[in-house]
Amino acid sequence: MNLLPLLPVLLPLLCAPLCLLMRGATTVWALTCACTLACFASSLLLAQSLWHDGAALPYALGNWPAPWGIVYHIDALAVLLLLIVTGIAAVTLPYARRSVAQEIQPRDIPLFYALLLICLTGLLGIVSTGDAFNLYVFLELSSLSSYALIGLGQQRRALTAAFQYLVMGTIGATFILIGIGLLYSQTGTLNIADLAGRIAAIPETAYGHRTLITAFAFLTVGISLKLALFPLHLWLPNAYSYAPSVVTVFLAATATKVAVYMLLRVCFSVLGNRFVFEQLTLGKILLLPSLAGIVIASLVAIFQYDIKRMLAYSSVAQIGYMTLGISLNSEAALTASIIHLFNHALMKGALFMVMGAVMYRAGSVYLNDFRGLGQRMPWTMAAFVLGGLSLIGVPGTAGFVSKWLLVQAALQHRWWPVVLVILLGSLLAVIYIWRVVETAYFNPLHEIEHGNAEAPPSLLVPLWLLVGANLYFGFDAAWPLQLAQQAAAVLRGGL
Numbered sequence: 001m002n003l004l005p006l007l008p009v010l011l012p013l014l015c016a017p018l019c020l021l022m023r024g025a026t027t028v029w030a031l032t033c034a035c036t037l038a039c040f041a042s043s044l045l046l047a048q049s050l051w052h053d054g055a056a057l058p059y060a061l062g063n064w065p066a067p068w069g070i071v072y073h074i075d076a077l078a079v080l081l082l083l084i085v086t087g088i089a090a091v092t093l094p095y096a097r098r099s100v101a102q103e104i105q106p107r108d109i110p111l112f113y114a115l116l117l118i119c120l121t122g123l124l125g126i127v128s129t130g131d132a133f134n135l136y137v138f139l140e141l142s143s144l145s146s147y148a149l150i151g152l153g154q155q156r157r158a159l160t161a162a163f164q165y166l167v168m169g170t171i172g173a174t175f176i177l178i179g180i181g182l183l184y185s186q187t188g189t190l191n192i193a194d195l196a197g198r199i200a201a202i203p204e205t206a207y208g209h210r211t212l213i214t215a216f217a218f219l220t221v222g223i224s225l226k227l228a229l230f231p232l233h234l235w236l237p238n239a240y241s242y243a244p245s246v247v248t249v250f251l252a253a254t255a256t257k258v259a260v261y262m263l264l265r266v267c268f269s270v271l272g273n274r275f276v277f278e279q280l281t282l283g284k285i286l287l288l289p290s291l292a293g294i295v296i297a298s299l300v301a302i303f304q305y306d307i308k309r310m311l312a313y314s315s316v317a318q319i320g321y322m323t324l325g326i327s328l329n330s331e332a333a334l335t336a337s338i339i340h341l342f343n344h345a346l347m348k349g350a351l352f353m354v355m356g357a358v359m360y361r362a363g364s365v366y367l368n369d370f371r372g373l374g375q376r377m378p379w380t381m382a383a384f385v386l387g388g389l390s391l392i393g394v395p396g397t398a399g400f401v402s403k404w405l406l407v408q409a410a411l412q413h414r415w416w417p418v419v420l421v422i423l424l425g426s427l428l429a430v431i432y433i434w435r436v437v438e439t440a441y442f443n444p445l446h447e448i449e450h451g452n453a454e455a456p457p458s459l460l461v462p463l464w465l466l467v468g469a470n471l472y473f474g475f476d477a478a479w480p481l482q483l484a485q486q487a488a489a490v491l492r493g494g495l
Helices: 007-021 025-053 076-103 106-128 132-151 157-187 192-200 207-227 235-242 245-270 273-279 282-302 307-328 331-362 378-392 398-412 416-442 457-475 478-493
Strands: 057-060 071-074
Touching: 007 025, 007 106, 025 057, 025 076, 025 106, 071 076, 071 106, 076 106, 076 245, 076 331, 076 457, 076 478, 106 132, 106 245, 132 157, 132 245, 157 192, 157 207, 157 235, 192 245, 207 245, 207 282, 235 245, 235 307, 245 273, 245 307, 245 331, 245 478, 273 282, 282 307, 282 416, 307 331, 307 398, 307 416, 331 378, 331 398, 331 457, 331 478, 378 398, 378 416, 378 457, 398 416, 398 457
Parallel strands: none
Antiparallel strands: 057 071
16 A cells, blocks of 8 residues: 555556567557556545545655655645546547557557557656656656657658647747756755745745746746647647547547646645745736637637547637636636546547547548438447537536536636636537537438448447546536545645
């Protein structure tokens, strides 16, 4: 049990090189499935331990105490993100077998699963570590593997998308590294808890205070590039559109959520709520891009004919909801942002799984190829309808819970224009989701390249698990909401 905080990071790191030593696609897939299930089980044990004890779970590597050694720190926010990342991975891998076999060259399949495990290692490491420099190391680990995974897409444009993501991601990572270096130059430590204490002791009139402001600027811009905050989102639509279906599912449901987690950690746990929001007015800085992202990205999504690209722009809009909650700077708004991290992973994971199933049968995800799919692939398109309702925020779905909490938080501030933008974003989502539903159910039948049958059970079962989770947490969101409330309280009070 003492090693439990380390296990989710250690297991995929050890299994990744084993994938390269194996040659059978089925064997590599089985190993990766077992690894992700073990990671999810360890995350559940961490959540159960935190639930009962209520205290954060630390782990000092090599028994070196902080701040001299590297410490893993698992609190309510970290546990929620661990559950999101490992849960999505555990559901995605059973789904991956048929999809990967169709979209990836057989010789590249072991490499594909190894890269996926390395990406998983990086994402889980970002969530678990209590060291600022290790945060950067794990970020680079996940990013480099993501570039390669996107480049394995079938179309040549996948290479262009991967290169564009590489350029933007490298700029973001460089900014983050400069920001961490500036913090270290003023404090002499990289431990997040120790950083917070030493930064709080620096007086406003000191020269180092200006260095902190510069560090904040670099960190905020770098992380905003990673989380695709509007207008720094240009890498995301191409990356999601041309990546293999499994990669799109995994990255859309996890990567941007972990980047939002980084923003929360830096702003609240490291620099502190008072410094960031009262002195540097981060709320005003984030408010306009968040509102613009909700409206503009939703409008752009309406005019897309590639449905994966449409959902990618939808993700930019949903990121706007998350950062909007941060900008409001209240415990209620922060709770809404954190619970939306959880809900958006469920809804967008399900919707991109639908795209993978349609790609498997139809060989395309363009709008015209959805004609008649409501009859030919009834289970797949029913899942799209329910996932779309959650994305819109219809009562009885997970998406409604977080949007309602965000509306309540905006009403507490009496920010009526913000409430109107939230509602407008949902109305625009109705339009682009309805375009697909209308084409699938009310347009003439269209011949499908790979046959007229429904998607196989290996694709449908993971898909409907996520759809079922969207419905379940729409009616009973007690435990994720409690974790989100606990995480918001901890963030507002410091690490």
